[in-house]
Amino acid sequence: MAEKRIRIMVAKPGLDGHDRGARILARAFRDAGYEVIYTGCHQTPEQIASAAVQEDVDLVGLSCLSGAHGYLFPRVVELLKEKGADDITVIGGGIIPDQDFQKLYDAGIKEIFTPGATLDSILDWIKNNLKPRD
Amino acid sequence: MGSYFSEETVNKSEELTKKWEDEVAHATVQSPDQKPRWSTVSDLEIKRLYTPEDIKEMDFARDIGAPGEFPYLRGNQPTGYRGRYWTFRMFSGMGSAADTNARWHMLLREGQTGLSTAFDFPTLMGYDTDSPNSRGECGRCGVAIDTLDDFLTLVDKIPLDKVTTSMTINPPASVLWAMYCAAADKKGVPLSRIGGTIQNDMLKEFIAQKTFMCPPEPSVRIISDTVEFGTKYVPKWNTISISGYHIREAGSTAVQELAFTLRDGIEYVEDVINRKGLDVDSFAPRLSFFFNSHIDFFEEICKMRAARRIWAHVMKERFHAKNPRSWWLRFHTQTAGCSLTAQQPYNNVVRTAIEALAGVLGGTQSLHTNSLDEVLALPSEHSVQIALRTQQIIAEETGVANTIDPLAGSWFIESLTNKMEEEAWKYIQKIDDMGGMIAAIDKGFPQLEIADAAYRFQQQIDHNEKVMVGVNKYVTSEEQPIPILQIDEKVEKEQLKRLAEVKRRRDSRAVSVDLANLKNACKSGDNVMPHCIQAVKDMATLQEICDVYREVFGEYRDPGLF
Structure with missing residues (x-):
């Protein structure tokens, strides 16, 4: 049986519109051979969690540059x-x-991952740490 | 038509260039260049040397001319900065209205000459602090404003007839401007005497900044309402700040920033003329622009010079404007946030100084200089002061303001200015062919052009083809953290309390009537501004007004292109 392709969701929680990093990562994941879902900006934690389950993703990458990560990230988990x-x-x-x-x-x-992280360092982390879900 | 140089000069130059090329060919065999291709931060290739041949086709009077004269390449003002410097205008806002008011008074004491407001995300998106969408965001990226009550605190003891205020606000621009008008009214300052700017540029939101509410078409209609209202009643107000800043921050090239911004401007002018039937010369002098000043020094200067010349031609030839003030492109500049690094943050002071200098040599009317810590958080008082002093040093110490457009006539500067103008016109033509900017946005064209450029730049950084000091070269292993401004969680709690209190004591019936009137205006095409002003005076909240817009015009969702 062919190995299941890893599915990654890149998500922008909250009202923040700074999406340069999120979109660059979505492209980098796609170019690295992953299946990528990008939510676009302005998603509530509820929308992100529902979409992640529905899309059966293995990894959710949250991006926030507004300072609201302290509430939004834990809420998604x-x-x-x-x-x-x-x-x-x-x-x-x-x-x-x-x-x-x-x-x-x-x-x-x-x-x-914070400013200055290279695409390679993020891709390496995923390669070394992510196990596809059963 | 007189060419720039005599034939003799061009011939002599060609001869010298040829000789020089031979020498270079010889020298590079001995010691090769450090890299095969040299380009700007936008990846525009730059030659090793520029000579008179590069601008021999230029006509001095037609293409360069004098400051204060068409095509305004050398600036709008015949006196340059001698009459007055650019406005020192620091973008500022954090926490509560009272916190921000205190910061504003500090900046004015330190010699700032204009105010500029940063709002928090709920305010930017048209939500009140008590909306579930606002959780965790209150006061974090700027000041939280829910009602006129907050706004009056924001402008407490600010002389609105003397200081001009810029407000970076887009979907709810009509509402915040209504609050400014209502605040002026309360302070006894007539609308004819207040001056300032609302950003009010929705097209670049769909293209880049992603602060949106309603779809593009009705968004532009509300903007045209504000332009009409300003033209009639608030003649010293800049009702749009057509912005390239955010396009650039999203990762565009300098040429894309230039082209998309000016094409957005064309779209607004067309809409006001077609929808409102206003004469172009009645409102065009109040259009203003906003550019980024990135780290590639000459590219930025040339971009700003080219912008003035393109806009002058657009207004004169495309829109047949007759008033020279309609031909002017007046602009604010902000140094590039995306050029700053979290690593070795004190280096950001140097970057910002160079970028600010480019803005001044490009002829900006107004300038914000980023603080060294803005890559980490809202700036601390100490770092803001260094940023403001950077402008003051450029103005008062360096002597660059002594003479107008000092780089004019440089073979390189004029050639690069021409090149950027040429490339920008190609984009403008392309978007015209698509049916305009709204049509182009619907196709995702500007969004994906920018995404391509942003991705390319990131790969160049990752592969060390471009350098960011402290990030991919000259890296230090041990970094000392710097103190940063923290927004207290109690800001949100107190703001919620204030909002509840205003809602409790206002006349809710009056608010309902105001909102119904606004809804009718939205539907009938009447100007929304008088209704917004009445509603905020009766303490309708920002979100209550924006909900009317959402209900009538629908909501825009990010298509999530990448």
């Missing part, structure tokens, strides 16, 4: 758990101060 989909890996990126990292890790965000 929480909602995935409520939907019995806590095996979907959630990572995040954006303008995120160092002092917020631990809180986000504790809330279940597996990795955080």
Whole structure:
């Protein structure tokens, strides 16, 4: 049987419109051979969690540059758990101060990428850490 | 038609260039160039040397001319910066209206000459702080404004007849402008005496910044309402700031920024003429522009010079404007946020200084300089002061304001200006052929052109073909964190309390009537502005007014192109 292709959702939670990074990543994931779903801007955590379950994705990459990551990122993880989909890996990126990292890790965000992270470093992380869901 | 140089000069130059080329061919065998191709940050290829041959086709009077004269390549003002410097205008807003008011007074004390407002995301998107969509966002990216009550706090002790205020606000621009008008009224300042700018440029939102509410067509209609209202009642107000800044920040090239911005301008002018039947000369002098000043020094200067010349031709030849002020392209500049690095953040002071200098040499009317920490958070008071001082040093110490357009006549500068103009016209033509900018946006054309450029640049960084110091070269392993401004979570709680209090004490019946009147105006095509002003005076909230727009015109959803 052919190996299942990994599906990645790139999502923009909240009201933030800074989508340059999110869209570049969506392209980079596609070019690397993943199946990519990009939500577009202005998604609520509820919309993101529902879409992630519906689309049966293996990874959700959240991008937020507005400073609202402290509420939005953990909320997505929480909602995935409520939907019995806590095996979907959630990572995040954006303008995120160092002092917020631990809180986000504790809330279940597996990795955080900030300005200056190369596309390769993000792709490597996925290659080394992501197991497709059963 | 007089060419720029005599035939003799061109012949001599060609002869010298040929000799020089032979020497270069010889020298590069001994020591090859560091890289095969040299280009701007936008990937526009630049030659090793520019000579008179590069601009021999130019006609001095037609293409360059004098400052204050068509085609305004050298600036709108015949006196340059000697009459007055550009406006030192720092984009600023955080937390509550009272927090931002305090920052504004500090900036005015420090010699800032104009105000510029940053709103938080709920305000930018037309939501109140108590909307479920606003959770976690209050006061974080700018100031939270829900009602006129907040707005009056924002402008407390600000002399609205003396200071001009810019507001970076787009879908709800009519509402925030209505609040400004109502605040002026309360302070006893007539509308004819207030001055400032609302960004009010929705096309670039669909293209790049992604702060949108209603679909493009009705969005442009509301903008035309504001232009009409300003033309009749608020003659010193710039009702649109046609913006390239966000297009560039989204990753466009300099040429794309130039072309898409000016093509957006054309779309607005057409709509006001067609929908409102206004004479072009009655409103065109109040159109303003807003450009990015990125790190590629000469490319930016040439972009700004080219912008003035293109717009002068557009207004004169396409729209047959007769008033020279309609031919002017007046613009604000902001240094490039996307050129700054989180790594070694003090380097950002240097980048910003160079970018600000480019803006000044490009002839900007107004300037915001980014603070060194803006890549990490809203700027601290200390870092804002350094950024403001950067402008003041350029104005008062460096001597660059002594003479007008000092780089004019440089073979390279004029040649690059011409090249960028030529490339911009190609885009403008292409978008004309598609049926205009709204049609182009529907096709995703500008969005995907920018996405291509952004992706290309990221790959160039990743492959070390372009350098960002501290990111992919000259990296330091140990970085000391710098202090950054934090927005307290209690800002949101207190804002919710204030909003509830206003809703409790206002006359809800009056608000309902106002909103019904606004709805009728939306449907009938009457100007929305008088209804917005009445509604905010009666303490209708920002979202209540925007919900009327959403209900009548529908909501636009991000198509998520990548």
